[in-house]
Amino acid sequence: MHIFKDTHFDFLRWRWHAIILSWVIIIAGALTLATKGIPRGVEFAGGTVVITKFEQAVSVQQVRDALDRNLQGGGQNVQVQAFGAPASHQVMVRTPQLSGESGTELSKQKDAVVDALRKGNIGTFNVVGTELVGPTVGQELTSKGVWATVLSLAGILAYLAFRFQFSFGVGAVVATLHDLLITLAFLAFFRYDMTLNVIAAILTMTGYSTNDTIVIFDRIRENLRSMRRDSMRDVINASINQTLGRTVITAGTALLTSLALFFFGGEVLHGFAFTMVVGIITGTYSSVFIAAATVSFWRGSAPTRAAAHAPAESKPVAAAPQQPTRKAKPQKTQRKARAS
Amino acid sequence: MANLRWKLITIAVVLVVFAGVGVYPIVAARYGVHSPAWLMDRQLKLGLDLNGGVQLVLRVQTDDALKLETDTEMERLRAELAKANITFTNLASPDPTHFRVEGIQTPQDAAFRQASNEVQANFDRSSAGPGAYVFTLKPNVVVQLRAESVVQARQTIERRVNELGVTEPSISQQGDDQLSVQLPGVTNVDRAKGIIGSPGLLELKIVEQGPASTAESLQVNGQVPAGMEIVPGATVAGDASSTSYYLVRRVAAVTGRDIRTARSSLDENNQPAVSFTFGTEGGRKFGNVTGENIGRQLAIILDGRVQSAPRIDSRITTDGRITGSFTADETADLALKLRSGALPARLDYLQEQTIGPSLGADSIRSGFYASAVGLLLIVVFMLVYYKLSGVNAAIALVFNLVILLGLMAYIGAVMTLPGIAGFVLTMGIGVDSNVLIFERIKEELEAGHGVRASMNAGFNRVFWTLVDTHVAALISAAFLFNFGTGPIRGFAVTLALGLASNLFTSIFVSKTLFELELSQRRQAATLSI
Numbered sequence: 001m002h003i004f005k006d007t008h009f010d011f012l013r014w015r016w017h018a019i020i021l022s023w024v025i026i027i028a029g030a031l032t033l034a035t036k037g038i039p040r041g042v043e044f045a046g047g048t049v050v051i052t053k054f055e056q057a058v059s060v061q062q063v064r065d066a067l068d069r070n071l072q073g074g075g076q077n078v079q080v081q082a083f084g085a086p087a088s089h090q091v092m093v094r095t096p097q098l099s100g101e102s103g104t105e106l107s108k109q110k111d112a113v114v115d116a117l118r119k120g121n122i123g124t125f126n127v128v129g130t131e132l133v134g135p136t137v138g139q140e141l142t143s144k145g146v147w148a149t150v151l152s153l154a155g156i157l158a159y160l161a162f163r164f165q166f167s168f169g170v171g172a173v174v175a176t177l178h179d180l181l182i183t184l185a186f187l188a189f190f191r192y193d194m195t196l197n198v199i200a201a202i203l204t205m206t207g208y209s210t211n212d213t214i215v216i217f218d219r220i221r222e223n224l225r226s227m228r229r230d231s232m233r234d235v236i237n238a239s240i241n242q243t244l245g246r247t248v249i250t251a252g253t254a255l256l257t258s259l260a261l262f263f264f265g266g267e268v269l270h271g272f273a274f275t276m277v278v279g280i281i282t283g284t285y286s287s288v289f290i291a292a293a294t295v296s297f298w299r300g301s302a303p304t305r306a307a308a309h310a311p312a313e314s315k316p317v318a319a320a321p322q323q324p325t326r327k328a329k330p331q332k333t334q335r336k337a338r339a340s
Numbered sequence: 341m342a343n344l345r346w347k348l349i350t351i352a353v354v355l356v357v358f359a360g361v362g363v364y365p366i367v368a369a370r371y372g373v374h375s376p377a378w379l380m381d382r383q384l385k386l387g388l389d390l391n392g393g394v395q396l397v398l399r400v401q402t403d404d405a406l407k408l409e410t411d412t413e414m415e416r417l418r419a420e421l422a423k424a425n426i427t428f429t430n431l432a433s434p435d436p437t438h439f440r441v442e443g444i445q446t447p448q449d450a451a452f453r454q455a456s457n458e459v460q461a462n463f464d465r466s467s468a469g470p471g472a473y474v475f476t477l478k479p480n481v482v483v484q485l486r487a488e489s490v491v492q493a494r495q496t497i498e499r500r501v502n503e504l505g506v507t508e509p510s511i512s513q514q515g516d517d518q519l520s521v522q523l524p525g526v527t528n529v530d531r532a533k534g535i536i537g538s539p540g541l542l543e544l545k546i547v548e549q550g551p552a553s554t555a556e557s558l559q560v561n562g563q564v565p566a567g568m569e570i571v572p573g574a575t576v577a578g579d580a581s582s583t584s585y586y587l588v589r590r591v592a593a594v595t596g597r598d599i600r601t602a603r604s605s606l607d608e609n610n611q612p613a614v615s616f617t618f619g620t621e622g623g624r625k626f627g628n629v630t631g632e633n634i635g636r637q638l639a640i641i642l643d644g645r646v647q648s649a650p651r652i653d654s655r656i657t658t659d660g661r662i663t664g665s666f667t668a669d670e671t672a673d674l675a676l677k678l679r680s681g682a683l684p685a686r687l688d689y690l691q692e693q694t695i696g697p698s699l700g701a702d703s704i705r706s707g708f709y710a711s712a713v714g715l716l717l718i719v720v721f722m723l724v725y726y727k728l729s730g731v732n733a734a735i736a737l738v739f740n741l742v743i744l745l746g747l748m749a750y751i752g753a754v755m756t757l758p759g760i761a762g763f764v765l766t767m768g769i770g771v772d773s774n775v776l777i778f779e780r781i782k783e784e785l786e787a788g789h790g791v792r793a794s795m796n797a798g799f800n801r802v803f804w805t806l807v808d809t810h811v812a813a814l815i816s817a818a819f820l821f822n823f824g825t826g827p828i829r830g831f832a833v834t835l836a837l838g839l840a841s842n843l844f845t846s847i848f849v850s851k852t853l854f855e856l857e858l859s860q861r862r863q864a865a866t867l868s869i
Contacts, residue, residue: 218805
């Protein structure tokens with residue numbers, strides 16, 4: 001079975017359109033973030049904890065349902081947990097912070113929870129404790145997370161510059177940054193809360209995007225050796241077309257999984273799965289339109305012969321794995337020559 | 341053929357080992373099969389969201405931070421006065437926010453005011469009768485110090501809990517000076533409490549006199565000499581009379597802050613001990629102090645108890661060792677506490693409660709359901725698209741799942757619902773390796789090459805692509821691990837394990853399966869792909 005057979009799309013023709021489209025989305029996202037801010041989940045913002053003691057047994061699910069129905073802003077952000085020994089019938093309710101850190105916040109939130117539970121009519125109870133809680137995710141995580149991401153991109157840049165050429169490293173990093181910004185823009189459009197799950201999804205998606213880009217780059221590197229009379233533009237187009245089947249299938253399986261999580265995973269996995277869906281689409285799109293285009297801009301459209309590194313026609317010895325690949329694998333070059 | 345047999349044996353061994361570590365304990369626990377403890381100990385743990393755990397509420401004694409500030413400034417004033425030759429009769433701190441100086445001679449009053457300007461930054465000075473002054477910690481500084489000590493305590497606890505290997509804890513500030521620490525599972529709560537709650541404050545101080553059997557015998561005229569303090573030695577368990585006392589300088593030569601790293605080790609008598617290494621600045625300070633005090637004793641004080649007081653034989657700049665009557669477990673915990681830094685204040689445990697899962701049964705069910713559907717969709721797609729070769733991919737996927745579960749159980753990872761979803765997603769992205777190889781084999785077949793040649797070419801050519809994609813991802817995982825914190829580090833570990841297992845299954849397992857299939861047929865003319 002084949003999805004794409006021997007295609008010859010001129011992908012690079014669309015690079016300007018792609019770049020403009022991406023900028024439009026990114027700028028719109030930035031504007032949304034600037035005007036509305038990032039909604040932060042309870043992990044980042046903190047909130048209020050109300051501990052209630054019921055006079056008879058009550059299930060956590062009943063409490064949760066009552067809050068879902070009757071508490072304003074209830075739902076995913078409200079945590080309900082059994083508290084203490086089962087026989088004590090205690091339930092801990094954690095609600096996100098609504099307004100600023102005013103002193104009245106505490107009692108307001110407590111009253112809201114109490115009202116919601118009364119309306120739920122699930123039994124008599126009294127409140128045994130109320131506390132303002134700070135965020136479980138400290139400032140440290142945010143700042144360190146950003147640094148770790150920046151450094152890991154620098155690491156990828158260095159590795160690709162070593163294994164391929166500098167322009168390829170730049171292409172991959174530009175594409176990954178692009179995907180980060182696009183994903184953040186979509187999170188802003190659809191008002192998803194920034195939670196740890198969403199951050200995990202963003203990191204996963206970054207890895208996916210780089211992976212996708214490297215596969216195409218690898219084919220470009222290979223074709224640079226066999227298509228030495230063609231222009232860089234032709235080599236890139238040919239490489240994207242040759243890997244198109246794989247690109248679409250991989251994106252397809254990853255997307256299938258993410259969609260399953262999105263539709264069946266319930267409220268908890270929504271943000272996570274949404275981020276992945278956006279990330280996979282933009283990651284695939286950027287490998288084709290942004291990463292390769294960056295390389296072509298960087299390298300120009302001159303024939304590749306001068307630019308390509310000296311290919312190794314000589315020495316038909318098996319290549320040592322550690323050698324930089326541009327000189328390695330004479331076996332490959334020969335095979336390709338035979339095939340074409 | 342012999343080659344192929346060994347490959348199959350390798351694969352079988354790997355499968356059995358990882359299934360034993362990762363899958364069996366889950367199944368055995370679920371269906372109540374009795375199994376040896378060494379096998380069940382490594383079981384994958386469920387996170388707070390799926391299974392609940394224990395909540396500890398602690399109060400930070402923020403007065404400690406104020407007392408530290410007051411004491412430090414008071415000692416600074418004492419040093420300033422000594423430098424300026426100003427005499428006084430008494431300098432003491434009655435409570436955490438004040439200290440009081442008495443008996444300043446009238447002619448030296450101006451000089452005193454001059455000298456005490458040094459400590460004015462955080463204190464208000466007021467006159468309290470002739471020759472007496474009271475220094476009061478400024479109210480805004482009090483507020484700031486209290487807030488800072490809670491934040492620092494929180495960070496220290498976070499580092500300690502993470503070092504303890506309990507992943508996915510949840511720590512938050514509660515009210516003004518309380519911290520709520522939620523730990524998944526309920527195993528080893530006492531050890532966790534010991535590690536979280538003890539200050540872990542290490543101080544090295546020069547011994548002026550001692551050891552003595554009573555504290556009183558070290559006093560001069562019934563008083564502790566100025567700038568000194570009396571510190572009790574650690575008692576040997578069950579023998580209270582063995583306590584000895586040391587008169588030491590009040591200001592520590594170096595403290596735990598100056599330590600770069602600590603680890604448990606053995607002393608010259610093969611007794612458990614803790615070795616530590618100073619950072620550059622700490623090493624310089626320690627070198628100066630030990631160089632100036634050769635022949636004297638150095639008290640190694642941990643949380644207000646002298647653990648040992650060895651004689652300084654030479655100038656020491658890099659390493660030190662704490663000896664005492666420790667067990668091996670105690671030294672491991674002590675090293676952990678020293679590495680993660682001292683708590684800025686003592687902690688009280690207010691509450692310890694078990695807590696239920698933070699997610700409802702419905703949420704958990706739909707999360708599991710969605711993950712299963714996700715996995716199933718990948719398998720079905722691979723079977724439809726690659727036909728018989730899809731079976732190969734599906735087997736590789738199952739292997740991947742088993743190996744990753746085993747690895748995560750082995751390192752003691754905690755599974756949360758998003759963790760499970762991420763796990764499934766890793767599988768979905770992981771089939772990319774199979775897709776790459778299969779697509780390449782197809783290309784080769786279309787170019788008119790034979791089945792065997794195409795299969796080999798597919799694997800060989802894609803090999804370097806896979807190396808590049810996996811190494812790039814590993815590099816980014818390494819950076820995330822090194823510079824990230826908390827959950828980001830957990831993510832990096834899972835990512836790295838997933839990559840390793842994926843490389844093994846997609847290249848080694850998958851290729852062996854192809855070879856197995858081809859070896860069954862004399863002439864392989866077609867390949868179902």
